[in-house]
Amino acid sequence: MSDIELDRTLAAVDDDQTGYLTFGEFLVASVNPKEILTKERMQACFKSFDEDGSGSVSLEEVKAVIGKQVKMSNDAWRKLMQFDDDNNQEMDYEEFC
Numbered sequence: 729m730s731d732i733e734l735d736r737t738l739a740a741v742d743d744d745q746t747g748y749l750t751f752g753e754f755l756v757a758s759v760n761p762k763e764i765l766t767k768e769r770m771q772a773c774f775k776s777f778d779e780d781g782s783g784s785v786s787l788e789e790v791k792a793v794i795g796k797q798v799k800m801s802n803d804a805w806r807k808l809m810q811f812d813d814d815n816n817q818e819m820d821y822e823e824f825c
């Protein structure tokens with residue numbers, strides 16, 4: 729996925745055009761655009777990404793799950809990390825949702 733496609737996906741998912749989308753919403757939308765987002769699904773999604781059960785999702789864990797389905801440039805991956813509010817290179821659940 730190129731940066732342009734990433735932006736398009738973000739815009740498409742951002743129904744109310746607030747420009748605000750969470751990392752988890754983006755991931756769910758990338759893997760399954762028709763998925764309706766519920767709290768339960770977000771939790772299940774978060775758990776499925778957190779392979780080592782550390783309670784946070786690293787970029788490597790995200791790549792392991794969606795990297796197989798979605799081709800993204802390193803720049804695009806880095807862009808995704810804008811959701812990492814505390815810059816520890818991991819998404820905790822609050823950053824994810």
Ligand SMILES: [Ca+2]
Pocket residue numbers: 777778779780781782783784785786789
């Ligand atoms: Ca983890």
Ligand SMILES: [Ca+2]
Pocket residue numbers: 812813814815816817818819820823
């Ligand atoms: Ca973080």
